[in-house]
Amino acid sequence: MANQKDLKIAILIDADNVSSKKIEEILNEVNRYGIPTIKRIYGDWTRPYVENWKNSLLIHAITPIQQYSYTQGKNSTDSALIIDAMDILHSDRVDGFCIVSSDSDFTRLATRLRESGKLVIGIGERKTPKPFIASCDKFIYVEILEKVAPAKKNNRKNNHTTPKTPPVETPSPEDNQATSRNDMASIEPQTLPEEVNITELDDDTLLMLKDAVDDTADENGWAFLGEIGSLILKRKPDFDARNYGFEKVSHLFKSRKDDFEIDERSNEKSRNRLYYIRNIINKTATPTTPADSSTAESDAQPPIQAILPSRGNKITADDVKKNQIRITKDFKTLFPNRTRKIKVVIVNEFECRFSYRGDRSHVLNLGKVAAAELQLQEGASYSLTKLDEFVYKLEKLEEKDMKA
The missing domain is CATH 3.30.420.610 (LOTUS domain-like)
Known part of the structure; x- marks a missing residue:
């Protein structure tokens, strides 16, 4: 695909679902993603509700497409926009599309355009249905594109001081x-609206x-x-x-x-x-001792966070040096879904309690704090033994056990 500055984008606007007051901000936003080579807006221009669009169309060189409402309750505007989008797609004149609407009727259109390898940007209100949002590569809410209110003038007399221009932050590659x-x-926004939800x-x-x-x-x-x-x-x-x-x-x-x-x-x-x-991942937590382990769960201190490992069967010196602990292949049978995060509570100096978390990473990382609390000896290896449901004991392995 062409460089971002050279991307050719077709902007197709549903006049039934967008206010003319927001068009300048919408066009400025699209300009950040490429060059709008086609700008069309669809509606029934014989109706009074589109009257406010006329000046905006002239100022921004947007081509109005007339579409009569043939039947009450049927949206002919959507059909006209979809037909034009497919014609533009097959002409291969653009690299991407910007569909400006809050209507879920364009969900299949956005999906079809992406299937053809085109970039699809959606712009609409927060009420936009989720299916249409999900069908776009990028969806932007018009509410965050409001104009920034101009700064108030300083009317104090005899004030000849020129206000300092704030430094412009050099954008980083990302x-x-x-x-x-x-x-x-x-691509990051240039400004943030003064008043936005x-x-x-x-x-x-x-x-x-x-x-x-x-x-x-x-x-x-x-x-x-x-x-x-x-x-x-x-x-x-x-x-x-x-x-x-x-x-x-x-x-x-x-x-x-x-x-x-x-x-x-x-x-x-x-x-x-x-x-x-x-x-x-690690947040300092005060470890409990056997005497107060029964109150561990009621302790206000947050538990140390850990993540389930995907490989390795011993805790080694290298693991301690890297602040990562890799534990026993048998652990996978205890937790069949090995791509789930887990949460660990230090019960005492050698015991941990584990429970599931609902996301997908898979490296057990207790860090220096937990390694110290578990009294892991550098150069030694350990095994993990199940004591009770979700409770395991770390046991130091002797050299003969390692060879076995």
Whole structure:
């Protein structure tokens, strides 16, 4: 596919579902993904509800397509838009489509365009049905595209001080370089509206972010922000940092200091810095002793987080050095779904209690804190013995046991 700056995009607007007041922001948003070579809007222009569109069409050079409503209750506008989209597709004049509507009737159209290898961007209101959102490569809510209110003028007399221009942040590669639908997450918004309906970051979305980090991470747990963003968009096309009050995805991750580590690295090829993200799995918890293990679950301290391993059958010195513990192949039979996260509570100096979590990563990582609490001896190896349901005991193996 062509470079992001050269992508040719057809913008098809459903006049029945979009306000003319938002068209400037919509076009500015699409310009960030490519060049709008086709701009058409569909509606019945004999009706009064489209009267406000006329000036906008002239200013932005949008071609109006007349579509009469032949039968009451039937939406002929949708049909006209779909037919034109398929004609444009087969003419092979564009690299992608932007469908501006909140109507689920365009779900199959978006799916068909993607099947033909075209980029599909959807823009609509928050009421847009989920099927249409899921059928797009990227979906943007018009509510976050409102104009930024102009700054109030300073009318104080004899004030000749020229206000300082705020420094323009140099975009990093993961912020502004995109070459295909897989890199769309790296395109970041230029501004954030002054008044916008901000959504709280819910647990499901946070878990999705953590999963994306895990699934793109290297052996040390670090994941490149550009790859994280691409994976997130594949799983949640309507994800946008602006929905949560942040101009950039990197700002969103930085705001979650209890959940993510951020590493800014220099780029040899440019002055831009690269962002790498790692999940914070371990949270310090006060271990319980045999005397108070019965009250472990009622303890207000959060449990240490761990992840189920996928390979290895011994705890080795290297595991301790890397702050990673790999435990017994038999463990897989205890937990048949080995791609599930688990949560661990330190019961005493040698015992752990495990329970499922509902996501997909698979490296057991207790870190230095847990290794110290478990009194793991560097250079020694251990086995895991089941004591009770979800309770296991770590036992140090002697050299003869290792040979056996």
